[in-house]
Amino acid sequence: MQRFVADLHVHSLLSPCAEVEMTPRNIVWHAAEHGIDIVAITDHNSCDNVQAAMEAAKGLNVTVLPGMEVETKEEIHFVVLFDKLRQLLAWNQIVMAHMSGRLNDAKRFGAQFVVDAEDNLVRVKEEMLLTSLSLSAKEVAEQVDALGGISIASHVDRHVYSILSQLGFIPSDIKLAAVEISPRTNRQDIVQRIPTLGRWPIVTSSDAHTIEDFVSGPKTVFLLEQPTVSEIRQAFDGQNSREVVV
Amino acid sequence: MTVGDFVERLPLTVVAAKNGLDNQVTGGYVSDLLSNVMGFAAAGNVWVTMQGHQNIIAVASLAGLAAVIVAGGIEPEKETAQKAESEGVTLLTTKLPCFELVGQLYQLGIKDA
Numbered sequence: 437m438q439r440f441v442a443d444l445h446v447h448s449l450l451s452p453c454a455e456v457e458m459t460p461r462n463i464v465w466h467a468a469e470h471g472i473d474i475v476a477i478t479d480h481n482s483c484d485n486v487q488a489a490m491e492a493a494k495g496l497n498v499t500v501l502p503g504m505e506v507e508t509k510e511e512i513h514f515v516v517l518f519d520k521l522r523q524l525l526a527w528n529q530i531v532m533a534h535m536s537g538r539l540n541d542a543k544r545f546g547a548q549f550v551v552d553a554e555d556n557l558v559r560v561k562e563e564m565l566l567t568s569l570s571l572s573a574k575e576v577a578e579q580v581d582a583l584g585g586i587s588i589a590s591h592v593d594r595h596v597y598s599i600l601s602q603l604g605f606i607p608s609d610i611k612l613a614a615v616e617i618s619p620r621t622n623r624q625d626i627v628q629r630i631p632t633l634g635r636w637p638i639v640t641s642s643d644a645h646t647i648e649d650f651v652s653g654p655k656t657v658f659l660l661e662q663p664t665v666s667e668i669r670q671a672f673d674g675q676n677s678r679e680v681v682v
Numbered sequence: 683m684t685v686g687d688f689v690e691r692l693p694l695t696v697v698a699a700k701n702g703l704d705n706q707v708t709g710g711y712v713s714d715l716l717s718n719v720m721g722f723a724a725a726g727n728v729w730v731t732m733q734g735h736q737n738i739i740a741v742a743s744l745a746g747l748a749a750v751i752v753a754g755g756i757e758p759e760k761e762t763a764q765k766a767e768s769e770g771v772t773l774l775t776t777k778l779p780c781f782e783l784v785g786q787l788y789q790l791g792i793k794d795a
Contacts, residue, residue: 510735511714572735572759595715603737604716 437659437677442474442668443467444588445505445515445616445641446650448485452546452566454645459555460489462647468496470651474663476503478515480565481535483528484550484558487521491553499663505590506531507566508573513590513597515616515641516580519665523583530579534571538564573599577611586613586669588639592630593621605632613672614639619654637672637680657681683707683791685728685749685772692786694751694774698763702772705748709794710787712780716741723747724795728787730780734758739765739773748772753780 446463447454460477467475475498477489482504489500502524503517518524539562540548548561571579577587589599589606592615599606599615606612614637617626627634642653659679660667671678686703689696696703708726713719714733723729725746731738732754739762742750749772752758758766758773766773776783 510733595717601715601717602733603735604720604741605737607735607737 437661437679439681440473440658440660440663441471441655442476442658442663443472443642443644443650443653443655444474444476444501444503444517444639444668445478445590445643446475447505447643447645448477448479448489449547449549449551450479450482450485450561450565451505451645452480452540452542452548454479454546455647456547456549457647458645458650459551460485461492461553461555463650464489464493464496464498464500466647466651467493467498472655473497474499474501474658476501476515476517478503478505478517480505481507481531481567481569482548482561482563482565483524484561486524488551488553490521501663501665504528504531506576507568507597508576509568509570510573510602511568511597512573512599512602514573514576514580515588515590516576516585517588517665517668518583518585523585527580527583527585530571531569532563534569535563536567536570538567540564540566573603574607574610581611586665586672587611588613589615591616591618591643592633593617593626600630606636612636613669616641616643618643639680685774688728688787688790689774691790692776692783693778694776696772697758697775698766698773699770700772701770702749705772707748707792710784710792711795712784720744722795727795728792730784730787732756732780734762736762736765738762739769739771742771743769749774751776751783753778753783
């Protein structure tokens with residue numbers, strides 16, 4: 437079993453709130469330089485830069501996991517992860533069918549750039565990404581699961597966009613693989629404050645919007661054979677000697 | 683005043699748990715953050731929200747609220763109405779936006795939190 441340092445929640449410059457330095461190439465190069473073995477690119481309600489990140493990672497010792505940070509109709513953020521780009525693209529079809537129809541106002545929210553693996557601008561994404569889909573948390577988790585992916589509740593310790601802030605507690609009918617805590621807290625403190633969270637595997641991710649946050653932010657270490665979502669799922673479930681180490 | 687008194691005076695639809703129409707209303711609370719409602723809503727309050735998730739019923743039951751009003755024309759989910767019925771939490775809806783509804787509740791005398 438090998439030790440993998442993973443950051444399962446990273447925004448590229450497609451997210452309106454992320455800095456333009458967060459190009460797929462810059463993210464994976466910094467990952468390689470800083471020993472980050474697994475990076476999930478998770479933009480708000482979109483995934484147009486994931487393929488570029490996977491291409492940019494070729495030849496580097498970095499695995500890019502196809503992902504997205506989804507906003508449910510209750511305004512809860514979930515990080516969803518898949519093993520294959522085609523699974524993510526299938527999920528993206530569902531996402532696009534449940535968007536608000538509003539367009540982004542780049543001046544107020546920030547620009548949404550789609551780029552290629554060499555940092556060239558491909559286009560500007562027009563749909564407003566920083567808003568809720570018309571899918572409930574339960575529906576998101578179910579449909580992601582049906583496509584073979586996993587859902588992780590984002591930054592559950594925060595007072596906004598967290599399943600706990602929005603719904604008070606985690607409903608038992610929502611299929612979550614794990615919960616994520618933000619850099620503002622740690623495992624011990626959060627489980628002491630909210631003991632029921634001890635029922636879920638806890639991951640720490642950078643939720644980076646800048647390179648500095650990405651490099652210095654929290655990661656999660658896994659013991660896996662291969663850097664895949666299906667092995668990460670086994671680690672969450674404590675199966676086949678796969679483990680979440682820290 | 684009771685929940686039923688408000689139903690008579692305002693454009694409210696009773697979705698579930700009619701037996702709670704006799705509940706006395708002690709005050710009101712408005713929030714869409716259920717974590718916040720758990721911490722701050724007082725027993726006997728009527729709670730105005732735009733969340734339609736079934737957790738609103740658990741939270742209302744926990745806090746001992748007089749009723750939950752889902753405002754702004756939001757349709758609570760099917761499970762929410764079922765849970766309200768089984769838990770005996772009176773669930774109302776209105777097409778009025780939250781601001782308008784709260785203004786009218788205030789005018790009818792619900793002034794305390």
